Amino acid sequence: MTDTPAIELKGISKAFGPVQANKDISIRVMPGTIHGIIGENGAGKSTLMSILYGFYKADAGEIWVNGSHKDITDSQAAISAGIGMVFQHFKLVQNFTVLENIILGAEDGPMLRPSLARARGVLKQLAEEYELSVDPDELVENLSVGHQQRVEILKALYRQADILILDEPTGVLTPAEADHLFRILDHLRAEGKTVILITHKLREIMEITDTVSVMRRGEMTATVKTAETSPEQLAELMVGRKVLLRVDKTPARPGAVLLDVQNLRHVDDAGVERLKGVSLQLRAGEVLGIAGVAGNGQSELLEVLGGYADATGSVTMKGAPLPLSGAGSDGSARRAAGIGHVPEDRQEEGLIMPYTAWENTVFGYHRDPRYQSGLLMNNALIKQEAQDKMTRYDVRPPNPNLAARNFSGGNQQKIVLAREIERDPDVLLIGQPTRGVDIGAIEFIHQEIIRLRDKGKAILLVSVELDEIFSLSDRIAVMFDGQIMGERMPAETDQTELGLLMAGVTERPEGSLIAAVDASLHEKEAREAGQHD
Amino acid sequence: MDKMPAWADAVLVPLISILLAAILSALVILAIGENPVEAFKLMVDGALMRSTGWGYTLYYTTNFIFTGLCVAVAFHAKMFNIGGEGQAMVGGLGVALACLFIPFPHWSVALIVATLAAAAFGAAWAFIPAWLQAKRGSHIVITTIMFNFIAAALLNYVLVNLLRPVGAMEPATAGFPAVTHLPTFQDMFASEGNPLFRGSPANVTFFLAVAACIAFWFLIWRTKLGYEIRAFGHSESAARYAGISPVRITVIAMLISGGLAGMMALNTTMGEAERLVLNATEGAGFIGIAVALMGRSHPVGVFLAALLFGFLYQGGAELALWTSIPRELITVIQALVILFTGALDNMVRMPLEKLFLATRRRSS
Structure with a gap:
């Protein structure tokens, strides 16, 4: 050298x-x-x-x-x-x-x-x-x-x-x-x-x-x-300061099933089937982590549950069926049913970037009668609550009059989290909670998620970061090609096993791992190419 | 902060754009051998220095406020409504039907009913393109342009075959009953000793336009519908996430837009002509696009831009009357203003932004 x-x-x-x-x-x-x-x-x-x-x-x-x-x-x-x-x-x-x-x-x-x-x-x-x-x-x-x-x-x-x-x-x-x-x-x-x-x-x-x-x-x-x-x-x-890389949490005490998803199917605008019969159950007081490589149906799962993509199958919330298309299947209906949603893409979905922080703190809940006074919106109340939320969630700078796009990624995410968690939903859907978020804010966001779980809420966590899935989840389901490949308890599995499931390989192959993964992924591409034609 | 202050964006950019347009217009006037300073004096004199001139300027301004707001509300929902012209024409039909066939006790009642009719007819004309856009994805720019032509043809048919008084040669309705005539500025402000606004067409509709500006502001920035319209305009995916139906907002925003365009017909048809004639809109629907662009889709901006275009229209008419500057050239001047304030906006904004950043860096 x-x-x-x-x-x-x-x-x-x-x-x-x-x-x-x-x-x-x-x-x-x-x-x-x-x-x-x-x-x-x-x-x-x-x-x-x-x-x-x-x-x-x-x-x-x-x-x-x-x-x-x-x-x-x-x-x-x-x-x-x-x-x-x-x-x-x-x-x-x-x-x-x-x-x-x-x-x-x-x-x-x-x-x-x-x-x-x-x-x-x-x-x-x-x-x-x-x-x-x-x-x-x-x-x-x-x-x-x-x-x-x-x-x-x-x-x-x-x-x-x-x-x-x-x-x-x-x-x-x-x-x-x-x-x-x-x-x-x-x-x-x-x-x-x-x-x-x-x-x-x-x-x-x-x-x-x-x-x-x-x-x-x-x-x-x-x-x-x-x-x-x-x-x-x-x-x-x-x-620039000491950070906790691990999340401190006690074992989960799962309660009753809150969200029951059965045989969910969704076909996108291009005619490709993105969800191919997904079933899962979400219990009170637990974090169910959905692991998977981006683009295997996790986004669509969140969209369907969040009320902005149509699907077939059945979803019940505390025993009551939720419509999956047509009237009563939109985002506001889901929020009314007690499902909060921190979307995967805060800039495209979770926030209106040119809106001020205070306007964003009611986004999706802006029809709440609380925020109306006569024909107009009660902006004074919204601003005041926004100031509160921003202080409590340590959004920096704590200025509700600043447009969302002027905050850093981590602080934008905190605005979304504050909005969704403060509504006290029974089920919270969270997609990529720490994507593009600085380490300091990751620590805070992870703690908030666990705090919500400990309050007895059910959390569906979708993340492509396997480390995040491992450190937060009480149960892990792996998605591949629009299907759940299997569920594992975090203590009873490892990165290799989940990695294989994420590539659609359900049994540990005898020979080379990468060869099995390649073969499975190739099969998937071929299937999709066939679907397009 | 990587941008210049808001006041510079809202005030300085349009002002510089107008200045550039004015300079270029002056060159054009020079080129045909006329004196631009004289021409400008004449325009100001004819449009702003006498109450009659104001009476005309404000009459045009009224038209442009309505069509400007029409385009602006659609802009907030990120739609480009080019159909203001056709919606205003059909709105005129609503006004005419109301005025001709309902026996009114007083002009104020007539104005209220005619306003509703104008808005309803304009909105109905905007509804079809809106529906096609929301449900079928037919691009609203294309459909609204087409609907302008259909509106013109429809009006032609109705005027020639249905509403033309027997024996009349002109494709126009009969004059509206006297009770529906709206008070002009002359009626309202002139007195024996002080003959103001003599013979000018500005009328009570102007105040309706100002009221529309105020209502527009409340609608867009203070109501939940406005919140949803703006949210949808900024990001459709976010709107869907929040449970805001794209179909609903597209349709509602276009209904409001068409309704505002339709209300313009009150001014031309009920306020001025007192009957419905062919081409009563005279391109005001298209000027509305420039007005909305220049006014940044804000009612105050729309009002000021409408005033500017009102001035250009009236001043231009004066030029045509008193100089050998041909009418076409006045259209050129108006087009230059539209070009600079609407299309070439960034040409002024970008250097200005750089300038601001440079001065800020030096001072920091």
């Missing part, structure tokens, strides 16, 4: 208006290592990488690649400097084959055939070297998410990237796929490539990186050897 860093950033600063996204950041990434960059949302990780990849121009600072000063003005310059980037949201052409996607923008000449032939050869070699096998002639739209990500990595390698940046790569993967990705990264490291891994998951940092840099509020607070640190220390560096 040489002493010349593969990437060296010197004093990078970048401001967006009055917001200082990056402040005098210096970092050395050594070749042949996996370097983690961890930080909360809005800490400036993505901005930093966007500067490195030429999307933004830094206000100050220098970028050095392999010992020479580079002026990276656009992504072409980054690519020719040997930097490749795998985005969180893939940039693939869905109706092109893998091969066509690989050569897109890197064609050798005006005719495609020679480029495709060369790419096929390179692809074969890369696949062997790094366990990066993908069928080159398959259309991208037929690939599972994990395989699409491999195509993105292959694209970068095909452009001879020596330095690979991955932005939150495991967000959409099953645990087995994530493990496989880490093996790929391992191979890349062994071949002398440099990997920069951006993530907010402490576990991944501990598992795979050699060195980790922590960012907080636009500044690089520390760079440490992974072997010499601990998750607790990293969390503290990220947040």
Whole structure:
């Protein structure tokens, strides 16, 4: 190993208006290592990488690649400097084959055939070297998410990237796929490539990186050897104070069944069946966690229960059947029945972003006669209650006149939680309660959920974060392809078993885990492709 | 904060836009060999310096307030109602039917009934596109444009074949009974010694328009219906989450919108012509789009923008009367104002935003 860093950033600063996204950041990434960059949302990780990849121009600072000063003005310059980037949201052409996607923008000449032939050869070699096998002639739209990500990595390698940046790569993967990705990264490291891994998951940092840099509020607070640190220390560096990573809770005392869901089926606008006979029971005083990779019907389950997607089957609340389509099946009817809902996407569903905080604190409950005075709404009362709720839920800044979009993700989520929990619902549906939420707020949100459970309420928790499912749930149901694959008690299962269920593998396979997962996911894609036609 | 203050957005941007439009108009007037300063003086003189001029300006303003509010309420629900023109035409039919066939004891009763009829007819005309949008996903821009044509054809048919007095050559109804004639500003404000608003068409409907602005503000920002309309306009998915029915809001917002457009006919048909003629709307439905855009869909803004366009209309008429500037050029000037305040809004806003940020950074 040489002493010349593969990437060296010197004093990078970048401001967006009055917001200082990056402040005098210096970092050395050594070749042949996996370097983690961890930080909360809005800490400036993505901005930093966007500067490195030429999307933004830094206000100050220098970028050095392999010992020479580079002026990276656009992504072409980054690519020719040997930097490749795998985005969180893939940039693939869905109706092109893998091969066509690989050569897109890197064609050798005006005719495609020679480029495709060369790419096929390179692809074969890369696949062997790094366990990066993908069928080159398959259309991208037929690939599972994990395989699409491999195509993105292959694209970068095909452009001879020596330095690979991955932005939150495991967000959409099953645990087995994530493990496989880490093996790929391992191979890349062994071949002398440099990997920069951006993530907010402490576990991944501990598992795979050699060195980790922590960012907080636009500044690089520390760079440490992974072997010499601990998750607790990293969390503290990220947040700036000690954080509880575990949720303190007593065993649940489940009571009567409040919500009884039987054989729920839902077909979306495109005609694809998203729920294929889901049955579950939710008891008072327990948290039922729904684990699963995003896009396996969890969102639709919440939408149906929350009253804004039609379905067939039966749902009863405390024994009374709830209509699943037509009159009386909308969100207000569900709220009247005692079902609160913290939706998965607070910006698209839970809040009206241009509305003030106080207007948002009654969203969905705005028809309550309490909030009316004659023909008009009683804004004075709403404002006063909003101020109260915001103080109690520690929303910062506690200013009810600020528009929702001016709050950070965590504080937006607290506004939604305050609204739903303060209505004292018997059943609370919660989707991705801590997505895009900083660690400090996660701690608070988790405590609120457990507090509600201890009051004897029933909580249906949908989360793609397996850690969150484990730490909050009293019972775990795994969803895959619109079905419940099985229920487990948290104490009697582990990440591997749940990971296999999340990929639709119900029995532990004899041979390779990833092969079984791949096969199952491939089957699902094929089924969906068939449904579309 | 990454934006400029609200006052700059609401006041400075439109003002600069108008200024730019004015400069460009001046160049155009120069180009045809007339004196822009003289022309502007003439416009101000004819539209604002005499009570009669005001009488015309406010008459046009009344039209534009109604059509502006019509477009604005639809904007709040994120719909683009281009059908104000047709809705106003059909509203006029409602006014005419009420005035011609109901024996009224007093003009005030007539005004109330005619208002209801105008709003009902306008709303009914907006209902079909709204329903098609809500239930069938037919784009409201397309359907409302089409309904303008249908309204014109319908009115033509009704006037020529059904309501035209026997023997009359013109496609228009008979004059409305005298009891339905609305008090003009002249009737209300002129006295023997002080002949104000002589011969000008401004009438009591103007106050109805102002009342509509106030009611609009309460509706949008103080009632739960307004809360739902705005919520739906900002995010349909959030509205569905909250149990706000997209079908219901689409239909209701369009009914209100069409009703406001229909009420414009009170001014032209009952207040001014005192009979229903073809093309009584004279494009005011389309001006409403510019008024709503420029007024930021806020009643105060709509009022001011309507006043500006009222001035342009009346001033333009004066120009046509007293100079050799052709009428078409006046349309060009009006179009420039629409272009700058409506379509090219960001051209002014973006540099202004940068300027504000730059000064703020320097001061911080």
